[in-house]
Structure formats: C-alpha cells, structure tokens
Amino acid sequence: MATSPKAQQHHSPPPQVLDQNASAAEGELQDSVQRTCSGACALRAVELLRSPKDAILRDELALRMAGPRMLRWFGERWDAWEAAEGPGKHSYFAGRARVLDELVQEAAAALAARTGDHASAPPGAPVDEASGGGGSEAGGSGGSGDLCVQVVSLGCGMDTRPWRLGGLPAGTAWFDVDQAPVIELKDRFLREAGAELGPSAAASGGGGSGSQQGAEAGAAFTLKCSSYRQVVSDLSQPGLQQQLEAAGFDPALPTLWVLEGLCYYLPLDANARLLADAAAASPPGSRLLATHIPRENLDANRACQPGVSALGGLFTVCIDDVQADGMLGRAGWGDVVVSGDIGEEVVSRFGVESYYPYSLEYSGGRKLGGIEVILQAVRL
Incomplete structure (x- = not known):
C-alpha cells in the first residue's frame, strides 16, 4: 500500500505553464457542453499542476484537454479545499x-x-x-x-x-x-x-x-x-x-x-x-x-x-x-x-x-x- 504524500505548499502555476496545456478549441467556454467536458478533464488533472510529484493519477492528456481557464478555475478551488481540509489529499x-x-x-x-x-x-x-x-x-x-x-x-x-x-x-x-x-x-x-x-x-x-x-x-x-x-x-x-x-x-x-x-x-x-x-x-x-x-x-x-x-x-x-x-x-x-x-x-x-x-x-x-x-x- 502506498504511503500518504507529504504535505506541500502549493501555488498557482505560472501562466506560461497553463498556456502550454491550452486547447485551441476552448475559446471563452461559453458552451455548456464544452464547460462540462473541460471541467471533467480539469477535475482529474488539476493536481498534476498543484502537486505533480505526488499526483495519484498522471493524466497528461486530460491536462492538455482541460485548457487554461478551467485549470485556473479548479486550481483556485483546490486551494480552497486544502485550506478547509488540510494539505496532502488528492482529487476525488x-x-x-x-x-x-x-x-x-x-x-x-x-x-x-x-x-x-x-x-x-x-x-x-x-x-x-x-x-x-x-x-x-x-x-x-x-x-x-x-x-x-x-x-x-x-x-x-x-x-x-x-x-x-x-x-x-x-x-x-x-x-x-x-x-x-x-x-x-x-x-x-x-x-x-x-x-x-x-x-x-x-x-x-x-x-x-x-x-x-x-x-x-x-x-x-x-x-x-x-x-x-x-x-x-x-x-x-x-x-x-x-x-x-x-x-x-x-x-x-x-x-x-x-x-x-x-x-x-x-x-x-x-x-x-x-x-x-x-x-x-x-x-x-x-x-x-x-x-x-x-x-x-x-x-x-x-x-x-x-x-x-x-x-x-x-x-x-x-x-x-x-x-x-x-x-x-x-x-x-x-x-x-x-x-x-x-x-x-x-x-x-x-x-x-x-x-x-x-x-x-x-x-x-x-x-x-x-x-x-x-x-x-x-x-x-
């Protein structure tokens, strides 16, 4: 059985990191299907940005498909989850x-x-x-x-x-x-x-x-x-x-x-x-x-x-x-x-x-x- 990851201080990734994982189709994410689909990718992949060393799932393709806006949005919520429940956990x-x-x-x-x-x-x-x-x-x-x-x-x-x-x-x-x-x-x-x-x-x-x-x-x-x-x-x-x-x-x-x-x-x-x-x-x-x-x-x-x-x-x-x-x-x-x-x-x-x-x-x-x-x- 794996041991629990060490607690780390996480910060928002620099914009250039997010831009490298952008989907050109993302646009303004005004379409509900696109928002839902990009969000699903971000929920799986956001910890790759927040805690890449200890990520429980390394879904690099989902990271690419999520796009920068969704990754930023869920990154902010990741920070809130950590503040509320403590560091060291993973995306459900x-x-x-x-x-x-x-x-x-x-x-x-x-x-x-x-x-x-x-x-x-x-x-x-x-x-x-x-x-x-x-x-x-x-x-x-x-x-x-x-x-x-x-x-x-x-x-x-x-x-x-x-x-x-x-x-x-x-x-x-x-x-x-x-x-x-x-x-x-x-x-x-x-x-x-x-x-x-x-x-x-x-x-x-x-x-x-x-x-x-x-x-x-x-x-x-x-x-x-x-x-x-x-x-x-x-x-x-x-x-x-x-x-x-x-x-x-x-x-x-x-x-x-x-x-x-x-x-x-x-x-x-x-x-x-x-x-x-x-x-x-x-x-x-x-x-x-x-x-x-x-x-x-x-x-x-x-x-x-x-x-x-x-x-x-x-x-x-x-x-x-x-x-x-x-x-x-x-x-x-x-x-x-x-x-x-x-x-x-x-x-x-x-x-x-x-x-x-x-x-x-x-x-x-x-x-x-x-x-x-x-x-x-x-x-x-």
Whole structure:
C-alpha cells in the first residue's frame, strides 16, 4: 500500500505553464457542453499542476484537454479545499479514475484469457504513460481479426483510458459511446492534443472525420488498445447494439461495459433498458462495471433548491433503485458485487485520502457519509 504524500505548499502555476496545456478549441467556454467536458478533464488533472510529484493519477492528456481557464478555475478551488481540509489529499475524481483503471485492466485481462493466450501486461502495470508502450502492439491500427476482448465505455465523456491504460491485453477493441455534441467535442480536443485516433476512429452518425492520426504521424499520445472507435448514441433511447455494430462491434466477443458517472443521470427505465441492451449484446461471462450513488447522495441532490445550486436535481436514481425488484437479474446480469464508498476504496488501495468538491454544490454543500460505489456484475 502506498504511503500518504507529504504535505506541500502549493501555488498557482505560472501562466506560461497553463498556456502550454491550452486547447485551441476552448475559446471563452461559453458552451455548456464544452464547460462540462473541460471541467471533467480539469477535475482529474488539476493536481498534476498543484502537486505533480505526488499526483495519484498522471493524466497528461486530460491536462492538455482541460485548457487554461478551467485549470485556473479548479486550481483556485483546490486551494480552497486544502485550506478547509488540510494539505496532502488528492482529487476525488482522480482517485475514482485510478480505482476504475485497475478494475478495467483486471476485467479485460480476465476476459481476454477466455479467448486464448493473448499477451497482456499485469493489472498493476503503469496506467499513466503519456505516450508509447502499452498492451497493444498495433496501436490504433490493429487488425480486427486479432481482437480478443471489447471495452465499451458508455457515457464516455472525456475519458482518456484508451491512451492511458498500459495494462490492456493485446487485441483490445475500445468503443467510446456518448451523445453527438460530446463525441464531436472530444474528437476535436483529441486531435488538437495530438492524440492517436487510428484509421476511421469516428463511427457513422458523427464524431469527426475519422481521418487517420496515428503513431506514424508522430502522435503525442498513442493508443494503448488495438482499435478505437467513437460511437454516437443517445443512451436514454433504444438502438445501442445496432449503433455499436455499425462501428465494428462484435457481439460474439467477450465485452466489458464501463459506466462511469452515468447511471444516476438516467431515468430508472433507461437504466433498465441499458442493462438489458448490454447483456443482449454480450456473450456469457462478459462483465459490467458501473458507478452508482447511495440513497443519501440522491436525497441531498434532490433537496438542492433551484437557483441555489445549478447542479441540484440532476441525479435521478441510486444504487438501491437499480438493485430493487431483481432488475439486474432480469436484464441478464448476475454475481453482483457492490463496493464500499469509492473514497474508502482509494484509501484501501493507495493509502491516500481525497477531496470531494462539495463546493460544486452537488449536495448543496452538505457533507455526506458516502459519495459513490462501484457495481460489478457478470453476464449470465
């Protein structure tokens, strides 16, 4: 277990450091999608600027995609969190990402083993390299005939795991799925950051031109998976499997479904349909990995008054709702395991604590006993 980082005095980075990590597409951040996406990157990457030596997650690509204004804004809040809770903690969202990084690699390796002896790095392999290396020998241009496992990131947002997870099995196909505005913005941010996308990364229905930008073009961030595709889908509506198959998804291959920070924004019926659709598109033994909120978090968010918190009333369901009435079993999922609070998982795995951004008013500033849990399940 890692030891807690030493307390340090942190100061705002000089403007030239922020400017080096600017996204040309950032503009004035007047667009709500752009603000949300840039903010998600900044929440994971801000401690790289505040405490680079001790950062729990080294997401250099997120740092580049966040842009200087968001990094400054969250840097100021980081200073406030330190003043309120003391130095030496980490970004909650960086900690959550790190826990899920390990779980994704472990699950992908287990699924790959079902299809043969494919080479893969051990689950503890580095997950934060900015470029080079990785479990995939072919990078973004790998042939589909060599694929052994698929990872589908639903509601992917600005997730950068395809460029960060050095322990993915060789032969991993990665599918990023989200609404059109998010996929289009992510594609643009990735290209501006110099990330490898591979040939025809964009799926039908949107998400950029799909032109090749790979290691041969001198990519600053190379893919760690064998193939990468972007898929446009409204996850509150049916049709997911058809949209995935149009992008090259193979329902016969073992698949890991990753739902990070998604389920509690969807209505309960959409959660049920998404669980059933994922199971229907997967062979037995496939895996599900999803984050959920406890009842306390849902109630606190619902209690936020309109006009007091812009983030109040966003959450729709909690883990109890999803587990009620046999929803998972009816959808085709079993062997369900629910973790303790993610903050506790970070302490258990890495020996460090984290700052949860209560000042963002998800809970109206109310301190909670639990923030999120991780649900894991296996396709029956």
